[in-house]
Amino acid sequence: MTPDDGFDAYFVRNYGRLVAELHSIVGSLADAEDAVQEAFARASVRWDRLRDYDHPDAWVRRVALNLAASSLRRSRRKLVAYRRVGVPPPAPPPGEDTVVLAQALRRLRRRHREVLVLHYLAELSMEEMAGVLRIPVGTVKGRLFRARAALERELGGAFSGEVRHA
Amino acid sequence: MRDEELRRRFRLLAEPVADGVEPPDPRLVRERGRRRSRRLLAGTALVVAAALAGAGGAWAGLIGPPVPSLTGVGPASSAPAPPTTAPAPPSSAPASSAPATTSGAAASPTTTLPLGRVERLDAVQAIGGTGTVVAVGKGAILTTSNFGRTWVRVWRGAHELRDVDFVSAWTGWALGEGVLLGTVDGGQHWHRLSQPRAGPLRRVHFASRTQGWGVAGGTDQADQGPMQAQGATTLVHTSDGGRTWSALAAPAPPQSVCFTAPDDGWLASGTSVWRSVDGGHRWGARPSFTLPAPTDGLPAYTELQCAAPGAAWVRVDTGDAAAGHRPYALYASGDGGAHWRGVLGEPGTLGALLGLPAGPGSSPGPFSVIDPSRAFLLSPTPAAQATGAVLVSQGSRLRRLPDLPGATLATPLSVSFASTTRGWVVGSNTAGRAVLLATVDGGRSWQSQLPA
Numbered sequence: 001m002t003p004d005d006g007f008d009a010y011f012v013r014n015y016g017r018l019v020a021e022l023h024s025i026v027g028s029l030a031d032a033e034d035a036v037q038e039a040f041a042r043a044s045v046r047w048d049r050l051r052d053y054d055h056p057d058a059w060v061r062r063v064a065l066n067l068a069a070s071s072l073r074r075s076r077r078k079l080v081a082y083r084r085v086g087v088p089p090p091a092p093p094p095g096e097d098t099v100v101l102a103q104a105l106r107r108l109r110r111r112h113r114e115v116l117v118l119h120y121l122a123e124l125s126m127e128e129m130a131g132v133l134r135i136p137v138g139t140v141k142g143r144l145f146r147a148r149a150a151l152e153r154e155l156g157g158a159f160s161g162e163v164r165h166a
Numbered sequence: 167m168r169d170e171e172l173r174r175r176f177r178l179l180a181e182p183v184a185d186g187v188e189p190p191d192p193r194l195v196r197e198r199g200r201r202r203s204r205r206l207l208a209g210t211a212l213v214v215a216a217a218l219a220g221a222g223g224a225w226a227g228l229i230g231p232p233v234p235s236l237t238g239v240g241p242a243s244s245a246p247a248p249p250t251t252a253p254a255p256p257s258s259a260p261a262s263s264a265p266a267t268t269s270g271a272a273a274s275p276t277t278t279l280p281l282g283r284v285e286r287l288d289a290v291q292a293i294g295g296t297g298t299v300v301a302v303g304k305g306a307i308l309t310t311s312n313f314g315r316t317w318v319r320v321w322r323g324a325h326e327l328r329d330v331d332f333v334s335a336w337t338g339w340a341l342g343e344g345v346l347l348g349t350v351d352g353g354q355h356w357h358r359l360s361q362p363r364a365g366p367l368r369r370v371h372f373a374s375r376t377q378g379w380g381v382a383g384g385t386d387q388a389d390q391g392p393m394q395a396q397g398a399t400t401l402v403h404t405s406d407g408g409r410t411w412s413a414l415a416a417p418a419p420p421q422s423v424c425f426t427a428p429d430d431g432w433l434a435s436g437t438s439v440w441r442s443v444d445g446g447h448r449w450g451a452r453p454s455f456t457l458p459a460p461t462d463g464l465p466a467y468t469e470l471q472c473a474a475p476g477a478a479w480v481r482v483d484t485g486d487a488a489a490g491h492r493p494y495a496l497y498a499s500g501d502g503g504a505h506w507r508g509v510l511g512e513p514g515t516l517g518a519l520l521g522l523p524a525g526p527g528s529s530p531g532p533f534s535v536i537d538p539s540r541a542f543l544l545s546p547t548p549a550a551q552a553t554g555a556v557l558v559s560q561g562s563r564l565r566r567l568p569d570l571p572g573a574t575l576a577t578p579l580s581v582s583f584a585s586t587t588r589g590w591v592v593g594s595n596t597a598g599r600a601v602l603l604a605t606v607d608g609g610r611s612w613q614s615q616l617p618a
Contacts, residue, residue: 007192020181024180038198042199044192120176121173
């Protein structure tokens with residue numbers, strides 16, 4: 001019998017949100033779901049400790065990001081192989097805002113996508129991002145600054161916001 | 167575009183995804199986590215060992231050559247079964263979960279250790295069909311979780327460990343001179359457990375994670391090794407996995423004991439075997455078995471192995487060595503001791519006297535019970551510098567197997583078969599070096615699992 005330790009409710013409540021975040025970073029829904037499910041699976045066996053954390057999702061998110069990164073590295077190797085034999089370029093995107101944003105994200109480096117998604121979608125503070133990514137806060141700030149600049153270039157200069165150092 | 171606008175667009179991007187995905191059943195996610203944990207536990211030691219072996223051969227390691235016939239039998243990282251499903255070893259009791267351990271008394275901070283040189287190996291146990299095998303010896307506990315493709319050392323210490331008893335792939339004990347160690351995680355961590363007041367433990371046999379019986383005290387028997395006592399030994403029992411022991415009355419000073427459950431146990435002393443169905447409190451007025459031959463008052467030793475509830479095998483060693491022969495005989499019962507059948511005996515002495523089929527050598531060697539009707543026995547012949555082997559099937563049918571030359575195996579100390587085909591033996595060769603051999607063809611051929 002499954003123990004009622006709160007894991008199931010936590011999982012159901014947060015699954016979609018974390019998949020959406022991962023999807024924004026890795027670009028593949030299947031990869032995002034797989035990484036998030038695996039992260040929750042790992043969380044389940046140490047839930048007696050994680051549930052006492054202030055934010056268990058920080059742990060789950062970090063594991064999912066690492067898993068997605070591993071998956072991405074595998075995919076990149078496949079992509080390099082495809083390019084050698086000449087894969088046709090993707091069709092130009094339609095003009096809706098969200099799709100434009102999605103396409104712009106695709107063209108950014110992964111580390112830039114990560115900080116943008118964690119900052120603008122997950123709405124994490126600098127310290128929280130540093131914890132998830134396991135890098136110093138100063139590095140987070142610098143990386144976010146460069147990510148915003150890169151996103152602005154991709155969006156055609158329509159970006160004029162400033163990073164709010166939470 | 168300001169920050170708030172960017173946040174809005176990120177939300178617009180993410181919300182359809184978040185709303186569109188359906189979380190799977192949390193029970194499946196939990197099970198995925200449990201499977202991974204089990205896999206990791208079994209595979210971690212293997213991976214570390216492989217990494218060490220691959221790091222330039224700096225370790226005088228135990229990564230032996232692959233056993234040829236193992237190919238295709240199972241996944242390389244076959245994990246041990248979980249405690250609730252792991253079959254009990256043939257010679258042991260029904261599988262169970264975990265032994266109690268003394269609080270915080272870790273014998274050593276054991277993770278996977280550098281392999282190092284193995285000076286002596288004294289006992290081996292194959293744990294059912296799990297692929298897990300444990301070998302113990304001087305300062306070492308070695309394990310494999312993949313039928314012996316790779317071995318790792320999980321314990322290093324000062325003691326020489328002489329016996330090993332696992333009730334599942336996770337839960338087991340290792341016994342040495344004055345030390346009893348227990349593990350609940352497949353050997354990754356070992357905890358030092360208590361010794362009885364009656365004296366140091368010489369034999370233990372556990373029926374579950376908590377219930378165990380042992381032989382304590384007595385005096386060393388020089389020609390049988392320090393763990394096989396003579397004299398005033400005491401039968402002891404634990405119900406907390408070896409944390410505490412209490413003495414039980416025995417019909418005679420015990421030398422060997424085994425239980426498959428509290429209501430199914432056997433005790434051997436001299437040339438006799440008694441049976442108990444109440445956890446060892448009562449043993450009956452008369453022995454269930456007594457060797458039907460005189461021993462001329464010489465000390466005899468009887469080794470017991472349980473096969474299943476009501477089924478046991480006994481090897482009697484009358485210790486009367488002369489002219490290159492040391493008498494021994496193997497008997498078995500499958501009906502709770504109502505009837506005993508003579509399986510084989512030393513051909514020049516006891517076997518001829520009792521009219522038993524000939525054993526494979528001139529001295530008693532270790533044996534391994536596979537099930538109530540099948541067992542494997544080794545018997546060295548020192549004069550020929552060889553060790554004979556025989557597989558018993560259908561209760562008493564003998565299949566003589568090729569002898570092992572002394573350069574391969576001169577002194578077999580322990581043998582354990584997981585099935586009629588897969589077995590392991592430890593001991594030493596004529597050069598006095600530790601030997602760990604594996605067979606995948608029922609003893610027709612053997613491969614060393616230690617580096618040359």
